[in-house]
Amino acid sequence: MKTLNPKETGIKEISNFLTSSVIPRPIAFVSTVDENGNPNLSPFSFFNAFSSDPPILVFSPAKSALTGKQKDTYHNVMATKECVINIANYEMVEQLSVTSGAYPESVNEFLKGGFTEEKSVLVKPPRVKEAPVAFECKVTDVISLGEKGGAGNLVVCEIVLIHFDESLADEKGNMIAEKLDAVCRLGYNFYARISSENIFETPKPLRSYGVGVDAIPQWVKDEKVFNGNELGKLASIHEVPDKKEIENEASLKEYILQGKGDTIPEIKKLLDQNKIKEAWLLMLHVG
Ligand SMILES: Cc1cc2nc3c(=O)[nH]c(=O)nc-3n(C[C@H](O)[C@H](O)[C@H](O)COP(=O)(O)O)c2cc1C
Structure with a gap:
């Protein structure tokens, strides 16, 4: 690994390194007005939701x-202490x-x-009609991060009203990622599009928690046949199945077990299908 000390590196290099490694960054498409009411509109990818x-x-x-x-x-x-943060989609990016x-x-x-x-409705800056989501905001704080060129200013915005295209939302009123078709910023002039082939789901261990990688049998880890994501899926099970469950599991009988060599691809396939318990049962059966 190479090491970089910002104090010994030029601002251009640091800026390029930050913007190419802290990715993807969402884009705030910000509308504001000056003290005379003249509108301004600009994108900012040093942006996120914080509370x-x-x-x-x-x-x-x-x-x-x-x-x-x-x-x-x-x-x-x-x-003016006001702005609208619009969310841009792929159709608008150019x-x-x-x-x-x-x-x-x-x-x-x-x-x-x-x-x-x-x-x-509640702030003076207009919103972007074409944007699928727009947040009307009051600016509660602006924190200067330095004096030199390249120094950021954190503009802290409290959302006072939200507009969104309900045809892109689910029945609970939350945006559906595939339909929102949002874009995000990468390094240089690159962008990424949030499209269905890039979206995947992983269960959130919020109310309960998984057994952890340390609970996976040692032989599995020693054989190094599973990658980090496969170990992570195995680790996410809430309880290691016991021997009785292995004996009673009907799906196990479907497999013609010919030793570990043939079983590993089968376990991998189950993990790929998010059949975590079945993967465990098969793994314990051979282990
Ligand atoms: C996708 C995108 C993201 C950007 N993100 C930032 C940013 O986070 N901070 C910044 O100072 N400039 C950023 N810029 C550059 C500003 O949009 C640009 O300096 C703009 O002219 C500022 O407009 P203004 O002077 O009207 O505020 C970004 C540009 C693009 C295209």
Whole structure:
């Protein structure tokens, strides 16, 4: 492994390293207005949700590394303490990229990007009509992270109203990832699209917990036939099945057991299908 000390590294290198390794980053498509009510729209990928109660989003417009100047979005949130954070989808990404140009502060990037201003309810900045989700926010704090070019400013935003396209939501009103079709930022000029072939589910050990990798029989670990994700799935079972369960398990009888060599692919297949208990039963049967 190579080691990098930020104190001995240039800002460009650090910036490129951060943005290419801390991925994927969601994108806040932020609309603001200046003190005269002129709208501004810009994307920020130093962004995330940080609290549910109160509901808080934070994004970071940095001082320009080229000019050392603060961005228009920064000046606007300092002046008005309001913004709308819109979530962009794949359909909008090329237009969104246009709005990130360093236009003079008088320029309305809604027009440059070809987006439609939709009046907000509780804040002055308009929201992006084309966006599938929009959060009207009051800015509760702006935390400066430094004086030099490249220094971020954490803009702490309390959500006061949420708009979303209900045709992209499930019956509980939560967004369906495949339908939202969100985009996120990677390093350089790369983006990623959240599409169905990249989405997978893993059970959340919230109310209970798994037995852990340390409870998996030693021979399984010694043989090194399972990868980390397979060991993790085995470790997620709440209780190691006992011998009686192995004897009673009908599905085991389906397998013609010819020793460990043939059984391992079978266990892997069960794990791939998320049949964790069956995988355990087969593993204990041979072990
Ligand atoms: C997808 C994307 C993400 C970006 N993320 C950030 C960011 O997190 N912080 C930042 O300072 N600039 C970021 N930028 C650059 C700003 O959008 C750009 O500097 C913009 O001109 C700022 O506009 P403003 O001066 O109107 O606020 C990003 C650009 C793109 C295309």
